[in-house]
Amino acid sequence: MASRPLVQDHIAQIQPYVPGKPIEELRRERNLTGEILKMASNENPLGASPLGLEAAHRALSEAHLYPDARAWALVQRIAAELHVAPEQLVVGNGSDELMDLLVRTFGAPGDEGMISAYSFASYPINLQAAGLKVVTVPTRAPLTHDLAAMGAAVTPKTRLVFVGNPNNPTGTYNPGAELAAFLGRLSDLPDPPVVALDEAYFEYADAPDYASGLPLLASYPRLVVLRTFSKAYGLASLRIGYLVTHPELASYLHRVRKTFNVNRIAQAAALAALDDHDFLRRTVELNRVERARVTEALRARGHEVIPSQANFLLCRFPRPGREVFDALLNLGIITRPVDNYGLQPYLRISLGTAPQNDRLLAALDQVLR
Numbered sequence: 001m002a003s004r005p006l007v008q009d010h011i012a013q014i015q016p017y018v019p020g021k022p023i024e025e026l027r028r029e030r031n032l033t034g035e036i037l038k039m040a041s042n043e044n045p046l047g048a049s050p051l052g053l054e055a056a057h058r059a060l061s062e063a064h065l066y067p068d069a070r071a072w073a074l075v076q077r078i079a080a081e082l083h084v085a086p087e088q089l090v091v092g093n094g095s096d097e098l099m100d101l102l103v104r105t106f107g108a109p110g111d112e113g114m115i116s117a118y119s120f121a122s123y124p125i126n127l128q129a130a131g132l133k134v135v136t137v138p139t140r141a142p143l144t145h146d147l148a149a150m151g152a153a154v155t156p157k158t159r160l161v162f163v164g165n166p167n168n169p170t171g172t173y174n175p176g177a178e179l180a181a182f183l184g185r186l187s188d189l190p191d192p193p194v195v196a197l198d199e200a201y202f203e204y205a206d207a208p209d210y211a212s213g214l215p216l217l218a219s220y221p222r223l224v225v226l227r228t229f230s231k232a233y234g235l236a237s238l239r240i241g242y243l244v245t246h247p248e249l250a251s252y253l254h255r256v257r258k259t260f261n262v263n264r265i266a267q268a269a270a271l272a273a274l275d276d277h278d279f280l281r282r283t284v285e286l287n288r289v290e291r292a293r294v295t296e297a298l299r300a301r302g303h304e305v306i307p308s309q310a311n312f313l314l315c316r317f318p319r320p321g322r323e324v325f326d327a328l329l330n331l332g333i334i335t336r337p338v339d340n341y342g343l344q345p346y347l348r349i350s351l352g353t354a355p356q357n358d359r360l361l362a363a364l365d366q367v368l369r
């Protein structure tokens with residue numbers, strides 16, 4: 001009997017997202033007793049913003065109330081901070097939810113979505129889940145989005161383009177001028193694609209020629225800039241991020257979005273965290289110092305390190321990344337293998353505090369001896 005498959009091909013072919021190994025899981029699996037260090041998910045080594053946490057505690061007493069469906073207070077605050085209109089903002093259950101919302105709102109089965117090779121695994125997953133065909137454009141050295149090649153590869157079938165800047169898992173970035181040229185080229189098309197510019201790591205980027213894409217909204221109305229509270233504000237577990245775009249695009253996204261997509265605790269925490277200038281400054285400063293120090297220390301040992309503008313390093317050791325990952329697990333350190341990205345020789349390591357990074361360096365010396 002001919003039967004209809006349970007799921008369509010585009011679902012069956014999704015490569016599942018591989019999250020960083022949870023601390024609890026490693027403890028169970030290997031019977032480790034010492035302190036486990038997670039350097040796998042680019043979380044904030046300083047913890048959560050203290051002001052954000054305080055606000056989250058206060059908001060818990062109102063857990064019986066539905067959250068504000070429009071996240072009014074938070075939206076007003078972000079709009080004022082970024083000098084955009086509240087109508088340009090959509091808040092999401094992490095930026096991952098916003099990516100899903102983007103593909104379901106602006107894509108349809110059979111359309112194409114474009115990504116760079118070695119870009120964030122959520123992009124192809126979200127595209128494929130909505131039935132879009134994923135077109136992957138090779139990088140230029142060193143593992144950097146080739147925006148010129150991506151611009152040249154856009155066709156009328158391309159409805160969405162994802163650009164991570166800085167990108168995960170590579171830590172690389174594209175200068176503001178390149179981004180402007182890329183969007184300028186797309187503007188000349190009769191029907192330009194929606195460009196989702198993922199700035200999850202923008203707080204950490206300090207290259208002189210790095211620039212946020214926000215000012216480009218004026219010249220490219222189909223631009224969507226994504227930001228998150230998961231990294232620099234340390235609120236990963238509360239699940240909250242936002243996007244900035246043209247009001248027309250935002251109005252469509254609001255129609256598709258779940259009414260109460262962002263919980264009250266997260267809204268309160270994010271609002272307060274935006275005022276935590278001290279925490280943000282300490283986060284960025286720690287990362288700036290440690291990123292340079294650990295990069296230098298690894299290179300001094302002869303290891304290749306891709307120059308990073310984010311809060312993690314992509315490194316290449318004399319042994320395959322997964323082997324080094326596995327050996328580090330025995331020493332209670334969780335890093336992130338990137339073979340699922342086709343980067344078998346590499347390992348992604350989230351930066352920690354100075355003592356944590358010292359522990360990592362010593363463990364690497366032991367493992368690679």
Ligand SMILES: *Cc1c(COP(=O)(O)O)cnc(C)c1O
Pocket residue numbers: 042093094095096097120164167168198200227228229230231236239240241
């Ligand atoms: C961590 C990360 C995000 C943030 O995801 P959330 O869903 O907001 O936690 C977005 N994009 C990239 C590339 C990331 O690495």
